[in-house]
Amino acid sequence: PDIIFSCNYNLFIPPSILDSSKYGGLNFHGGILPYYRGCMSGVWSILNNENESGVTLHYMDENLDTGDIVEIRKVKILPSDTAISLYEKVRILSYELFKEILTKLPVLPRYKQDTKSVRYYDRKLPNNGILNWNWTNSKILRFIRAMYFPPFKPAEGIIHGKKIFIEKCVTVNNKNISPSLPGNILEENYDHIIIQTGN
Secondary structure (H helix, E strand, O other): OOOEEEEOOOOOOOHHHHOOOOOOEEEEEOOOOOOOEEOOHHHHHHHOOOOEEEEEEEEOOOOOOOOOEEEEEEEEOOOOOOHHHHHHHHHHHHHHHHHHHHHHOOOOOOEOOOHHHOOEEOOOOHHHHEOOOOOOHHHHHHHHHHOOOOOOOOEEEEEOOEEEEEOOOOOOOOOOOOOOOOOOEEEEOOOOEEEOOOO
16 A cells, blocks of 8 residues: 555554564544643543643554654644544544645655653553542543443442433532532432532
8 A cells, every 4th residue: 555544443463464564654633742642632621621632643553553743733732522423523633634634745744752741541441431429520521421431331420329311411519518418319300310429
């Protein structure tokens, strides 16, 4: 091949294949490198309370997400964004970048990654996908947003030993609570449950 493009491919492409390409292999990574190497960059960006995410076009080499960067496109993370809405924003950015890159081949810029700023995330879900009621309200809200990516199951919570799935929540201020009982049900209704958190 003249060139290899990779996008959302979850297997490792060996150097023997990359080297067979005239102009090498390029990967569209759904996150900002080198801060978000690895998997589920959007999920972690929301959970880490980042203001932006994006797509990084980079050359592939013998390691994971370590190759020279061609270009980074960024997008704002809004308070309403979930993992799936952020994914859609990045998908559109990637498509626009792909169309532009096709007109510039084979001469593309290359920038070395800053190895001092590396963060790597593996395939595991944050906290195995289970929220902790001892967390602050803001972290719980971010966690639920970060885990919302249909058709995959949303955030899990444990209430009195039973598993529940949570797609959406809001903060409710309630002064009549005990600081030692996060996870306590304060109110149940046909359309909502109010649960005590760490703050």
